[in-house]
Amino acid sequence: xxxxxxxxxxxxxxxxxxxxxxxxxxxxxxxSGDWGPSTAQRTHLTVVLNWDGKTITGTINPGPNAVTIGGxxxxxxxxTVRIEADAKDAAGxxxxxxxxxxxxxxxxxxxxxxxxxxxxxxKGDFKxxxx
Amino acid sequence: MISSSRAISTALFxxxxxxxxxxxxxxxxxxDETRRITVQGPVTRIEWAAPHAFLFxxxxxxxxVVRTWAVEIGDPLDLEAGGWKPTAVRLxxxxxxxxxxxxxxxxxxxxxxxxxxxxxxxxxxxAVRHVTAAAAPAPRxxxxxIRLGPAPGAKGYWGAPSARALVESGGIRIAMNDDxxxxxxxxxDRVAPFQPWSRALYLYRQRTRLKDDPLGRCMxxxxxxxxxxxxxxxxxxxxxxxxxxxxxxxGDRNWRIIYTDGRPQxxxxxxxxxxxxxxxxxxxxxxLVVDSIGFNERFWMSAGGxxxxxxxxxxxxxxxxxxxxxKYEVRVEDPRTYTRPWTGGWTVQWVPDRDLExxxxxxxxxxxxx
Numbered sequence: 001x002x003x004x005x006x007x008x009x010x011x012x013x014x015x016x017x018x019x020x021x022x023x024x025x026x027x028x029x030x031x032s033g034d035w036g037p038s039t040a041q042r043t044h045l046t047v048v049l050n051w052d053g054k055t056i057t058g059t060i061n062p063g064p065n066a067v068t069i070g071g072x073x074x075x076x077x078x079x080t081v082r083i084e085a086d087a088k089d090a091a092g093x094x095x096x097x098x099x100x101x102x103x104x105x106x107x108x109x110x111x112x113x114x115x116x117x118x119x120x121x122x123k124g125d126f127k128x129x130x131x
Numbered sequence: 132m133i134s135s136s137r138a139i140s141t142a143l144f145x146x147x148x149x150x151x152x153x154x155x156x157x158x159x160x161x162x163d164e165t166r167r168i169t170v171q172g173p174v175t176r177i178e179w180a181a182p183h184a185f186l187f188x189x190x191x192x193x194x195x196v197v198r199t200w201a202v203e204i205g206d207p208l209d210l211e212a213g214g215w216k217p218t219a220v221r222l223x224x225x226x227x228x229x230x231x232x233x234x235x236x237x238x239x240x241x242x243x244x245x246x247x248x249x250x251x252x253x254x255x256x257x258a259v260r261h262v263t264a265a266a267a268p269a270p271r272x273x274x275x276x277i278r279l280g281p282a283p284g285a286k287g288y289w290g291a292p293s294a295r296a297l298v299e300s301g302g303i304r305i306a307m308n309d310d311x312x313x314x315x316x317x318x319x320d321r322v323a324p325f326q327p328w329s330r331a332l333y334l335y336r337q338r339t340r341l342k343d344d345p346l347g348r349c350m351x352x353x354x355x356x357x358x359x360x361x362x363x364x365x366x367x368x369x370x371x372x373x374x375x376x377x378x379x380x381x382g383d384r385n386w387r388i389i390y391t392d393g394r395p396q397x398x399x400x401x402x403x404x405x406x407x408x409x410x411x412x413x414x415x416x417x418x419l420v421v422d423s424i425g426f427n428e429r430f431w432m433s434a435g436g437x438x439x440x441x442x443x444x445x446x447x448x449x450x451x452x453x454x455x456x457x458k459y460e461v462r463v464e465d466p467r468t469y470t471r472p473w474t475g476g477w478t479v480q481w482v483p484d485r486d487l488e489x490x491x492x493x494x495x496x497x498x499x500x501x
Contacts, residue, residue, distance in 0.1 A: 023345060024428030024440040025328060025467065051440065053326075053467035076331035106335055107343030 025051035026103055026111065027074055027081065035099075035117035035126035047083075047128060060085055060097070067097065079103040081113060095120040101128075157310035157341040157434070162231040162241040170200050170240060171227045179217040181490040182206050182362070182381065186220065186245070188228070190238070200238040202228050204245060204254045206361065208488050219253050220245075226253070264483035267454040269417075272370070277417045277451045279366035279375070287483045288380065289457055290363030294477035297355045297433035297461070298322045311435020313337055322435070329438040329468045336436030345430050349492035351385050353406035354432030354445060355461045355475070362490040363482060375412065375419075380487040389421050399424050404441055406430055419449040432463075440467040448476075455481040 027049045036042040049058040049072065056072035067087040074081050083099040101115025110129050117126035158164070176187035186202040204210065207217075220226065227246045233239035245253040270282035281287045296311030298321070305321055306314035313319065319334055336343065346352055352360055362380030369376065373392025379385055387407040394411055402409045402425030412421040426432075426443045446462040460476035463469065 023343075023431060024438065026332060028428075028440070051328075051467055053440075053442065074328065076328050079331075106332070107339060 025056075026079070026106060027051060027056055027072065030131045031113060031128040032131055033113075033126060033128035035119075035124055037122055037124035041124075045126065045128060058083075060087070079106060081115075087119070099126055101126065157312075157344055157347065158241065159308060159310040159312045160340045160342045160344070160347070161233055161239075163234050164231040164241070166232055167229060167243075168232045168240060169227060169229050170202075171225065172197075172200070174220055174222055174224050174226060175199065177217050177220065177222070179207050181208055181488075182492070184210060184217075186226070186228075186242075188226065198238045200228075200240060202230070202245065203239070203241045205242075206490075208362065208490060210254055213254075215254050220247075224248075263455050263480055269451040269453055276414060278368065279419065279449065279451060279457070280368060285483070286486055287481050288363045288365040288485065288487045289358075289479045290361075290380070290482045291480040292359045292459075292477050293479070295359055296435040297359075297437060297463075297475045299324070299473045300460075300475050307435065309434075310341055311433060312340065313435070323437060323463070324470045324473055326468055326470055332438050333436055336431075341434075341436055344434075344436070346434075346492075349383050350430050351383050351406040352379065352381070353408070353426060353430040354439070354443070355447075355459075355463075356431065356433050357387065357407070358459050358479060359434065359477070363479075363487060365487050377407075378487060381490050381492070383492050384490070389419075391419075396422050396424065399442075408443075408445070415448075417450060421445075421447040421449070423447070438468055439463075439465050442467045457481070 028051045029049065031047040031049065032045065034042040034044050046061050047058060047069075048062055049056055049069075056074060058069040058072060060067040060069060067085050069083060069085045071084045072081065080100070080102050083097070085097040087095045087097055089095055096119075098118045099115060101113045104112040104114060110131075113126075113128040113130075115126060117124050170188060170190045172188035172190040174186050175189050178185040178187070184204050184207040186204060188200045188202060189197050190200045191197050225248050228240055228242050229244045230240040230242040233241075242254070244255065247253065264287070270278040270285075272278055295309045296307055298305050301321065303321065305318045308314075313322070316334060316337060319325070319330060319337070322333070325333060346356075351357075357377065357379055358364060360379060360381035364380060365378045367376040367378060373390060375389040375391055377387040377389065379387075385406075387410065389410040389412045391412045393413075396411050397409050404425050404427040406427060406429065408423040409425040410421050410423040412419050414420070423445045424443070426439065426441060428439065428441055431437060432439050432443070442465050444464040446464075448458075448460040450458040450460075452458055457479045458476065459479060460474060462472055462474045464472040
């Protein structure tokens, strides 16, 4: 019964997601996914990006531990993206974040952004899907 | 339990297929109109449903294998306007079909000609849906204002736009097909004053033959596109309520409200974003001027894939120059997408003595093939 309910919920969510497509600036919106140095070590990511007509701004993990994105570059010749930000750890130490990726399935309801994520000394991959 | 889960999984698959394989996809995306094929076989099924009518044939290939082919023969509203009925062909009739094959390996063809064994050609009468009425001045209300709908006691609606895609007015014709696909991508810079990202996205949509067009998923035709739909539109002027309804004959058969009661435009931050935006209108002589904001980003505002953002601001001017002609002009302002405001427009024709006909965007028989 629980499995049936879960599948029904999944069905509903899929339909809702499909009809909620955004067709504006390719980066605008909320993206969710994770990053990590290995498949076993993953950290959840939520990235909110906005386009004001001149620059792309945004936030990583909105909430009490939010990190303001310092810069986003989108190269529309190949749809590559570079995101830069400075996070602070619990001790207040600044850790630089640099993500380089590429937009995939540009016309999809849920485009993806994948690439490499470097946070301080740790380097890994990231996968984000636009909600 | 396993069977229940399987059933639900199947339902999930079917639901996804139904949502993604619906009517009104651009022909350019479905069919390769640079190729021609001929198929022959008995008719096994007839689907006479708007917006696409289909015949199904059992076609035997060179190896003797029989496959069911779907033959798209047009919009039944056009076919019936041309004098055709579904009874023009019967189950079991052997027909020969010439037309453009579907892209990929789907057994589907867009018919240019359907011929019976007797040599009789079917469904080839040109559509006569948009017959123009005799020339006459535009009808007016008792106070002298131009009526945007029919005169009292008459019927009619607007259709047959002179352009099928929005481009910046410049007096230079840009070669494109009815889906808005450019013949030369190098003409993109003449379509609109794109920002770099929106130009790149427009070109991506063009190169992928408009495969992601939200209209193909039955999303409403927001923005100027609502006045370019194949099945037309109608104005219902509710003067006592201070508003005009725009009824759409195609798309999802929705409506739009234009408030004409003198209210000011809303603050953009206060507007609930929608496909048709928040519209207020006033008369400027014989022209209805409509200011609209509050658009969501879930639609393409024109065939061909013009992008926009939530910052889109449209000023539309509707001028009925005579009984049969409505001039439409739109000023597009979206500084997040375009480097400057720009204008475009076209004319639409009065379709006399007819009401908007039913043409829902819904799952069609194409989806049963895949």
